[in-house]
Amino acid sequence: MTAPETDPRRVTALVVGIEEYAAGESWRLPGPADDAVRFHGWLRERGVPEANILLHLAPTEGHRPALPYRPADQAALHRALTDELPSLEGDFLWVWWGGHGVLDQDERIRLYYADATGHARRNLDLESARRLLASDAVTGFARQSWVVDACQTFDERHGFPRSLDTERLGAGARTTVHEQALLLAASRGERAANDPVLRGGLFSRLVQDELDRFAGDDAAPDPERLFAGVLARVEQEIWASDRPDQLPTLIIRRPGHERTLGPPIVRRKGPGALTALARVAEALLAYPFAHSPDERQTLVLMLDPRLTARMRRNPAPRPDLVAIVSAHARRGDALWTLYEAVTSLDDDPDRATELAAAIDELAD
Secondary structure (H helix, E strand, O other), X not given: OOOOOOOHHHEEEEEEEEOOOOOOHHHOOOOHHHHXXXXXXXHHHOOOOHHHEEEEEEOOOOOOOOOOOEOOOHHHHHHHHHXXXXXXXXXXXXXXXXXXXXXXXXXXXXXXXXXXXOOOOOEEEHHHHHHHHOEOOOOOOOEEEEEEEOOOOEHHHHOOOOOOOOOOOOOOOEOOOOEEEEEEOOOOOOXXXXXXXXXXXXXXXXXXXXXXXXXXXXXXXXXXHHHHHHHHHHHHHHHOOOOOOOOOEEEEEEOOEEEEEOOOOOOOOHHHOOOHHHHHHHHHHOOHHHHOHHHHHHHHHOOOHHHHOOOOOOOOHHHHHHHHHHHHOOOHHHHXXXXXXXHHHOOOHHHHHHHHHHHXXXXX
């Protein structure tokens, strides 16, 4: 999705940052409103008119910005998505959303509105919003970039007594003109790290730092170039820290075409080289199922119980996988049993090639 520099007067943005929820203090999430305000400032610095920015916030007490903003409840955001954006004209649309999210049992990302409670979990179905803004209900905005800094943890893990209510936004007819790039902070089953001290999402900070670094004066930079810059820092900011594992994802959608990009398998060289054991763990992390505790448990049940019985399990993917590999590392045949189990769950040939090479190195 490359294009010449876009006239900032033809750029529109829906910018959402939700820190406070009607559910109360246990849902408080310091940072997303600050991230949204920072992004608003980035847009204004590049010439996007104030009237083109729909800023919806639910900030925490004591951190309310001086600039005007709209509420971030269901009614206000529903109106912005279904009434305001379709009535506007432009060439490029930003949708920036920071706040709580979950992955429902139909594998759809749900983003909570500020008026969500434990009993009335009001939420936006992200896929339905995307389809609305890719339909002929929207006459402009042929290029769109969505940045979503929210978790994709499994909804049923949160202990609510019932599943999420569904509100899917109506869309118009399909078109052949809209191109959408969705930059997601996390992958299936994962948390999106937030720093309550620095007041911001880790992914939001990486995206905004890269926007400052690569975009120049263009208010509508190429999303693949932007995402490549973010990924270049993922290892340093996420994998090499004590934060939970988090794999940002870019989904490019054009009419009749979809492509997903994620972090590559990391191969370090020199003084910081991965140990052989860590390389196997990295290869396992490339498998989507490895980021689900339930699916990792399925893998463990396929392995020799004499090796797995005393493993110290961990809910985070990386330490859990390191424990699994460590339990099998003393026996080459056990490592290949692990290989067979993994590839029976996911037969992707590229992942299998790297896993086999990593196991060869560890078994030597």
